[in-house]
Amino acid sequence: MTNPDHGxxxxxxxxxxxxxxxxxxxxxxxxxxxxxxxxxxxxxPQYLVMLALWEHDQQQVKxxxxxxxxxxxxxxxxxxxxxxxxxVRRDRQADDExxxxxxxxxxxxxxxxxxxxxxPHIGAAMxxxxxxxxxxxxxxxxxxxxxxxxxxxxxxx
Numbered sequence: 001m002t003n004p005d006h007g008x009x010x011x012x013x014x015x016x017x018x019x020x021x022x023x024x025x026x027x028x029x030x031x032x033x034x035x036x037x038x039x040x041x042x043x044x045p046q047y048l049v050m051l052a053l054w055e056h057d058q059q060q061v062k063x064x065x066x067x068x069x070x071x072x073x074x075x076x077x078x079x080x081x082x083x084x085x086x087x088v089r090r091d092r093q094a095d096d097e098x099x100x101x102x103x104x105x106x107x108x109x110x111x112x113x114x115x116x117x118x119x120p121h122i123g124a125a126m127x128x129x130x131x132x133x134x135x136x137x138x139x140x141x142x143x144x145x146x147x148x149x150x151x152x153x154x155x156x157x
Contacts, residue, residue: 032125036118040111041085045070045078047115053088053104054112061090061100087111 010016033044042050052067053059059067065075079102082088087108093099123133 029122029126032122033118036121040114042111045074046082047118049075049078049082050087050108050111050115053102053108054115057109058101058103061102064102082108 014020030044033047037044037047040047048068049064052064056063061072061075061079064070064079065072068075070078079088079090083090086105089103089105091101091103093101123130126133128136
């Protein structure tokens with residue numbers, strides 16, 4: 001339905017907004033993750049941290065932040081909660097007190113086996129085969145890089 005007070009060029013119709021499609025899809029997928037992660041007692045952001053550590057254990061906070069596109073103000077509280085849960089250990093480096101290395105504990109490493117069933121559920125829920133999921137992931141990576149480069153062209157925020 002168009003608003004008679006505003007000409008309808010289509011550019012501001014909700015159904016034509018890619019951002020709304022991304023937002024809706026993100027909410028749906030994150031909600032599914034929330035359900036699947038509940039038995040592991042992890043939030044979605046904590047799961048992302050664990051994924052990064054299962055892939056490469058013993059990372060500096062700075063490395064984790066870069067991999068997850070999170071600043072230290074967001075990442076530090078996540079890491080503190082994971083440490084309190086006994087899944088990671090945070091160690092300040094002797095040669096640089098500002099540098100903190102994150103290491104999986106035995107329990108954190110063991111949790112990986114319980115999480116292995118999550119990706120197949122997500123893939124099934126999305127209704128795409130592996131090839132389509134790969135293309136979608138590549139498109140999302142390209143979208144993210146393009147938008148970040150465009151945003152950076154405006155200078156510091």
